[in-house]
Amino acid sequence: MTKFANAAALEGFRRELLRQRDSIKGTVTICGGTGCQTSQAKKVIDALRAELARRGLTKEIHLRPTGCHGFCEQGPLMVVEPGKVFYCHITPDDAAEIVEKTVIKGEVIQRLLYTDPVSGKKIHSEDDIPFYRAQDRQLLSQNRQVNPLDINDYIAIGGYASLAKTLAKMKPKSVIDEVAASGLRGRGGGGFPTGRKWLECHDAPGEEKYVICNADEGDPGAYMDRCVLEGNPHLVLEGMMIGAFAVGASQGYVYVRNEYPLAVEHVRAAVDQARELGLLGEKILGSRFSFDVEIARGGGAFVCGESTALMASLEGTVGEPRAKDVHTVVDGLWHKPTVLNNVETWANVPSIMGKGAAWFKAKGSKGSKGTKILALTGHIKNTGLVEVAMGTPLRTVLYDIGGGPSRSKDIKAVQTGGPSGGCLPASKFDLPVDFDALYDAGSMVGSGGMVVMDQGTCMVDVAKYFLDFLQDESCGKCVPCRLGIDRMLEIVTAISEGRGKPEHLPLLEDLAETMSLTALCGLGKTAANPVLSTLRYFRDEYEAHIKQGQCPAGVCQALIEYNIDESKCTACGACLRACPYHAIQGKKKEPHHIVAAQCQKCGICHAECKFDAIQVA
Amino acid sequence: MLQYVTINMDGALLRVAKGTSVLDAALEYGVCIPHLCHVPNLSDMGACRLCIVEHVVNGKAKVTTSCTLRVQEGMVIKSNTDKIQRLRRNIAELLVAEAPNSRAIQDIAARCGVKTVRYPFRNEKCVLCGRCVRVCKEMFAANAIGFVGRGKERRVASPFGKLSEFCKRCNTCLEVCPMTITPCAGPMKPGEEYLCNKCESQLMEIASAPDQCFFCDLGEGFQCSRH
Numbered sequence: 001m002t003k004f005a006n007a008a009a010l011e012g013f014r015r016e017l018l019r020q021r022d023s024i025k026g027t028v029t030i031c032g033g034t035g036c037q038t039s040q041a042k043k044v045i046d047a048l049r050a051e052l053a054r055r056g057l058t059k060e061i062h063l064r065p066t067g068c069h070g071f072c073e074q075g076p077l078m079v080v081e082p083g084k085v086f087y088c089h090i091t092p093d094d095a096a097e098i099v100e101k102t103v104i105k106g107e108v109i110q111r112l113l114y115t116d117p118v119s120g121k122k123i124h125s126e127d128d129i130p131f132y133r134a135q136d137r138q139l140l141s142q143n144r145q146v147n148p149l150d151i152n153d154y155i156a157i158g159g160y161a162s163l164a165k166t167l168a169k170m171k172p173k174s175v176i177d178e179v180a181a182s183g184l185r186g187r188g189g190g191g192f193p194t195g196r197k198w199l200e201c202h203d204a205p206g207e208e209k210y211v212i213c214n215a216d217e218g219d220p221g222a223y224m225d226r227c228v229l230e231g232n233p234h235l236v237l238e239g240m241m242i243g244a245f246a247v248g249a250s251q252g253y254v255y256v257r258n259e260y261p262l263a264v265e266h267v268r269a270a271v272d273q274a275r276e277l278g279l280l281g282e283k284i285l286g287s288r289f290s291f292d293v294e295i296a297r298g299g300g301a302f303v304c305g306e307s308t309a310l311m312a313s314l315e316g317t318v319g320e321p322r323a324k325d326v327h328t329v330v331d332g333l334w335h336k337p338t339v340l341n342n343v344e345t346w347a348n349v350p351s352i353m354g355k356g357a358a359w360f361k362a363k364g365s366k367g368s369k370g371t372k373i374l375a376l377t378g379h380i381k382n383t384g385l386v387e388v389a390m391g392t393p394l395r396t397v398l399y400d401i402g403g404g405p406s407r408s409k410d411i412k413a414v415q416t417g418g419p420s421g422g423c424l425p426a427s428k429f430d431l432p433v434d435f436d437a438l439y440d441a442g443s444m445v446g447s448g449g450m451v452v453m454d455q456g457t458c459m460v461d462v463a464k465y466f467l468d469f470l471q472d473e474s475c476g477k478c479v480p481c482r483l484g485i486d487r488m489l490e491i492v493t494a495i496s497e498g499r500g501k502p503e504h505l506p507l508l509e510d511l512a513e514t515m516s517l518t519a520l521c522g523l524g525k526t527a528a529n530p531v532l533s534t535l536r537y538f539r540d541e542y543e544a545h546i547k548q549g550q551c552p553a554g555v556c557q558a559l560i561e562y563n564i565d566e567s568k569c570t571a572c573g574a575c576l577r578a579c580p581y582h583a584i585q586g587k588k589k590e591p592h593h594i595v596a597a598q599c600q601k602c603g604i605c606h607a608e609c610k611f612d613a614i615q616v617a
Numbered sequence: 618m619l620q621y622v623t624i625n626m627d628g629a630l631l632r633v634a635k636g637t638s639v640l641d642a643a644l645e646y647g648v649c650i651p652h653l654c655h656v657p658n659l660s661d662m663g664a665c666r667l668c669i670v671e672h673v674v675n676g677k678a679k680v681t682t683s684c685t686l687r688v689q690e691g692m693v694i695k696s697n698t699d700k701i702q703r704l705r706r707n708i709a710e711l712l713v714a715e716a717p718n719s720r721a722i723q724d725i726a727a728r729c730g731v732k733t734v735r736y737p738f739r740n741e742k743c744v745l746c747g748r749c750v751r752v753c754k755e756m757f758a759a760n761a762i763g764f765v766g767r768g769k770e771r772r773v774a775s776p777f778g779k780l781s782e783f784c785k786r787c788n789t790c791l792e793v794c795p796m797t798i799t800p801c802a803g804p805m806k807p808g809e810e811y812l813c814n815k816c817e818s819q820l821m822e823i824a825s826a827p828d829q830c831f832f833c834d835l836g837e838g839f840q841c842s843r844h
Contacts, residue, residue, distance in 0.1 A: 301767065318764070323663045323685035476745065476764075476771030479666050483711040486769060487736050507735050514707040517680045518666045 003278025006286035007164035010155070017156045025060045026103055027081040028052075029144055030090075033068030033227055034262055035384075036075035040092065041065075044076050047095035052103075061103055064153070067143040067231015067266075070385035071131055074114060079126055079144065086126040087112040117381060117403060134400040136363065137387045138371045139347050143231035148266045151273040154234040160279055162354035163238050166245060167287040170353075175246040176202055179349065182357035183369035188214055188305075188342030189420060189446040190522070191368070191435035197339055201247040201329040204337035209249040211240055212333065212340040214310060215256035215263065218302040219418025220469060222449030224373040225343035227385055229256065229263040232347070233270035237293060239346030241284070242353055244291045247339050252291060255310050257298040268295055302419075302473035306521045307332075307340045309475065320475045321521035342447065344373055365391030368434045372445065378415075378452035381406045388433060395429040398452060409454040413537070417446025419466045419473075420526035422533025423459060442533040444526075458555035459538040460545055464492045466530035474523060481524030484515040488531055497558040500546035508535060554616035557601045561617050566591035568613035575605035575614060622690040627697065627828060639683035639694055640668050644841075647830040650696055651705060651728050653712070653721075653839055654746040655684045656793055659755050664747050666708050667725065671695040680704065697828035705729045715741045721795035721838025728835045730827070742796060745771055748839075749790035759783040762790060795839040 004010045028048060032041050045065050052058050069077050074088035080102050087098070090112060101107040113122040114129055123129050146153040154160070166175055180195025201209060213236060217225040229236055240252045254271075256263050271293050274280040282290045296314050303309045304319040311333045313319035332338025348370055352360045361369050368390035374397060377383050381403030388397060398404070398411060405411045413423045422443035424431065431437050438445050453462065467489040476482045488511060491504050512528030519525045535542060544550050551559040564575075564584075569591040576584045576592055583599040586592030594605075606614045620635040626648060633642040638661060643650045653665035661684035671678040672686060673693040683696070695701070709729035714736040716722045722744065747764070750773060754760050761784035765774045775781045791797050835841075 303767075323661075323682060325681060325686045472768055474768040476766070476768045477662065477747075478664050479708055479711055479744075482745070482768065482771070483715055487711065487714075490736070503735075510707065514704050518669050518704050518708060520663055520666070520682075 003276075003281075004285055005278075007168050010160060010164050010285065014155050014158070014161075017152055021062070021156065023060070024062045027062045027064060028098075028103060029064045029066055029079045029081070031067070031069040031075060031077040032065035033072070033075075033143075033230055034223070034260075035068060035072030036077060037262075039075045039089075041076035043092040044078075044090050044095060047092040048099065051095045051099045055099065055104075057099070057103070064147045066146060067148050068140075068227035068385055069144055070135075070137070070140050070227075070387070071129075071382065072384040073382050074384075082106075083108075084125045084127065086114055086124070086129065088114050131382045131384070131386075131401055131403065134396060135387050136371050136389045138351065138363075139228060139232075139235070139344070140373060140385060140387045142235060143227070146232050146234075148231055148233055149269050151234060151270065151277065154232070158354070159234055159350075160238055162350040163241050163279070164285055166242050166353050167285050167289055172202060172246045172248060175242060175353065178357050179246070179352060182352045182360040183364070184345065184348055184352060184360065185368060185435060186342060187344035187348070187372065187447065189417065189444065191439075191445065194341065194345055197329055197341075198243065198247050200327065201337045201339045204330045206337050208251075208336045209247055210333045210336055210338040211244045211247065211249045211252040212310070212314070212338060213240055213252070213254040213256075213343055213346050214305060214307070214340055215254060215260070215267075215343045216298045216305040216310060217257070217260075217343075217447060218300070218305055218473070219420075219447055219449045221377040221415075221451045222375045222418055222447050224375050224385060224448050226260050226263055228343050228347050228373070229254075229260070230266050233263075233267040234274065235350060236267070236343055236346045237270055237274055237280075239341075239349035240293065241279070241291055242349050243339060243341065243346065245289050247337070249339070250290050250292070252293040253296050253314055253333075254293060255296045255298055255304075255314060257300050257304075259300050264295065264297060271295065301475075302469075303475045303521070303523050306523055308521065310340065311338065320477050321523070323520065344448075363389040365432055365434045365437075367436045368445075372433055372448055374433070374448045374450050376402050376450050376452065378450075379406050379409070379411065379454040379457070380404070380452040391432040391434055393430050393432055394424070397433065397450070398429065402452065405452070405454050407454055407456070409456050411452055412455045412457060413453050413459065413462075415443075415451040415453065415462065415530075416449065417444040417529075418449045419470050420444065420522065420529055421446045421449075422529045423453070423462060423537065424533070425537040428537075442536050443529070456553055456555070458496075458551050458553035459534040459541045460492060460496050460551070461553075461555045463531045463534045464489065464496055467492055467527075470523070470527045474527070478520040478524060480515045480519045481521075481527060484511055484519070484524070485527050487511060488528065492531065495542060495545045496551070496556040498545070498549045498556075500542075502546060504546065505535065505539070505542060560601060561596065562594055562599060562601060562603070562606060563615050563617060564592055564594055565613045565615055566593075568611050570611055570613070572610070574608050574610065578604050578608040580604065622688050622692075624688050624690075624692040624694060626694045633688050635688065637688055639670060639672075639686045639688055639692075642688055643670075643683060643694075643696055644830070648696055649728075649828055649830045650683055651709070651725055652684065652841070653725055653744075653795060654748060656748050656752060656840070659748075659751045661685050662747055662751065664745065665712070667705055667712075667729070669701060669704060669708075671698055671701060702730065702827065706731055710734055711736070712744055715739055716744050716796065718742075719744070719796045719838070720798040724835040724838050728833070730824075743773060744795070745773070746795060747773075748793040748795070749773060752789050752793050756789065757785060757787060759785060761785075793840065798838050 076090050078087045145157050176198045184194045185191045298304050301319050304313045306321045307328050309319045309321040371387050374386045413425050415423045471485045474481045512532045515528045516525050581600050583595050650668045652668040663682040663685040668683045670683045706729045709726045710731045713726035714734045717738050761781035
């Protein structure tokens with residue numbers, strides 16, 4: 001392929017693409033994101049391809065494997081055009097039937113449709129599914145239209161038009177003004193105004209500048225960046241190009257963790273294709289702007305998501321943060337001015353430049369504009385990726401989109417913002433998804449992870465989990481983080497094992513303050529948040545552990561006991577067979593009982609019992 | 618020609634050479650800022666966080682380490698507010714609980730006003746201040762030792778666990794190590810943990826003016842640059 005000489009050539013190519021695609025009668029879109037790949041999406045794609053080839057339909061029917069559609073719970077997913085017929089839980093065996101009935105005859109296969117769990121009705125079209133209906137999918141909706149390995153798909157839906165417009169008509173300063181006017185704030189967790197960051201980098205002295213895309217997502221339960229990068233890598237690249245033009249950088253890096261093989265593969269292919277078309281390289285689209293992108297793979301250290309640690313890792317040294325008394329926009333990668341933004345932040349840039357700051361600003365709340373992708377996980381019916389306008393109440397996200405609790409227990413709390421965020425109780429569910437509102441409530445939007453927890457979750461245990469995670473992931477450089485987390489974990493473990501003392505709670509708070517004020521980097525400064533927020537909203541649970549020696553949720557092993565309710569026990573023997581420690585005794589037709597000395601409190605019997613006869617106390 | 622800037626430290630105007638750190642400026646003028654990982658003439662990594670000060674920008678005080686902060690014209694620094702003293706005490710408490718067997722760490726804890734320790738004592742032999750690593754790398758360009766591992770696993774070791782062929786056996790790493798001075802009463806045995814009180818005579822004097830350098834002996838163990 002030849003390189004585009006100017007914006008008109010790009011537009012001409014797009015028209016030509018659309019004209020060629022006119023002859024296509026139908027499109028079969030299958031989610032090939034990581035979530036769906038775990039449920040056999042690849043085999044489904046192969047089966048469909050073979051079936052279409054067998055019938056000689058490859059030219060008329062466009063088969064498009066795409067990135068994540070978001071409804072990972074129901075994967076593998078498929079949308080058949082025309083008609084927007086939405087199928088879920090497809091297996092490779094369904095391929096022939098789908099091609100036969102839906103693709104050729106336009107009939108709908110009832111069996112494969114999504115069933116609304118509330119009304120029990122089958123839903124034909126994606127637009128009518130409550131999970132999708134309540135969302136505002138600006139970024140994620142593009143995933144469905146694009147094969148991430150094919151730049152033509154991206155160009156066909158108007159991709160790189162924003163770049164062409166920017167390069168042809170705008171000055172760097174006016175790009176920055178536009179982004180600043182849009183009110184875009186960093187999606188990686190900090191929520192720092194992107195326009196201000198760019199301006200500071202633009203104004204920083206120095207010829208050589210860099211832009212970096214931070215795809216080192218590591219929060220437990222968060223995978224927004226992964227899906228954007230896997231599903232639509234060109235969107236991120238286009239954002240980076242516009243950013244590089246604005247701040248005056250000629251080299252960019254995508255720092256992506258090696259645990260995301262698909263993201264690495266897709267973004268590499270995207271860079272190669274963009275280079276081939278002259279969208280990366282010297283004098284892009286006939287302008288004086290030259291820019292190239294390199295892919296750097298991270299080794300999976302959580303701390304390397306921190307800007308200075310990421311830059312250290314990029315430079316080839318140990319990924320440890322350094323003091324940021326001089327900001328990275330002035331003294332960043334190789335001591336040059338550097339703009340580092342998260343994947344989602346970059347992905348928002350093309351549409352801001354394309355549709356204008358006012359369009360972007362129209363969505364969202366007072367201090368937080370645009371939409372935010374959230375990763376819903378945990379005890380919730382519809383796990384998956386959700387995109388909502390900023391300012392949407394948590395309740396809408398959890399109940400309307402998420403469909404409420406997945407088990408029979410009520411939702412107790414939602415953990416937002418990963419290990420740096422906090423747990424918000426049900427009484428705070430009217431809070432909007434808004435940087436400032438969640439921060440004031442002791443949590444944060446963070447990168448957008450939302451782990452939903454129901455009544456069967458012990459908040460002390462949750463705090464312990466996050467401390468354990470952070471203790472592993474702390475780089476260990478500074479004292480408050482390394483020793484502070486260590487001591488916090490020691491104390492919280494003591495509490496969960498019934499060795500807690502009343503003076504532990506003020507000590508935790510004192511230590512948390514010290515850590516948040518004195519730690520070297522963001523990881524240490526926010527490491528105490530899971531403890532602080534659970535202490536703030538669930539202090540009674542901590543106190544129950546300490547004073548009564550009880551775990552109200554029945555989770556902390558040292559504080560619980562399993563008993564068999566003789567009136568409910570039918571002597572079926574299920575628990576007896578399941579117990580790996582032979583701690584359950586009983587004869588046929590006689591209620592069983594648990595030998596306390598042998599019981600290891602693993603809870604297997606509790607899960608096994610169909611008659612609710614095994615109780616936790 | 619050396620250029621100078623004027624900074625405001627606790628209300629006093631100090632004239633210091635451009636490019637120096639706030640910690641060096643303070644020590645030069647006799648303002649006591651406790652520190653551990655700082656070694657004169659080596660790069661600062663900001664690991665121990667004891668030298669924190671409040672840096673006032675636009676009326677907002679931000680806590681930051683003075684060793685990594687470079688002086689700037691008109692900079693306002695508060696080195697010994699109640700808040701800073703409290704935070705320092707908490708950090709020193711974490712350190713001394715980790716290594717109560719070190720004279721230097723005990724002295725630092727005493728200087729920072731630690732009276733009781735709320736955590737169980739451990740007898741760690743290293744507090745990961747990184748003085749040895751930096752002196753080996755920066756003064757002797759040997760890189761014979763370095764940090765290995767992350768978080769709780771972090772430790773100082775030679776490459777692949779073998780004595781590096783670049784080690785010149787100069788012993789400077791031992792000289793700068795805050796753990797090598799024999800403590801007053803020897804390592805703590807389990808059940809006999811207590812904080813050394815032998816420095817109390819010094820503390821009486823120091824407590825009256827925590828922000829001033831008295832040339833006390835408490836800095837001996839980690840070679841306080843004023844000592």
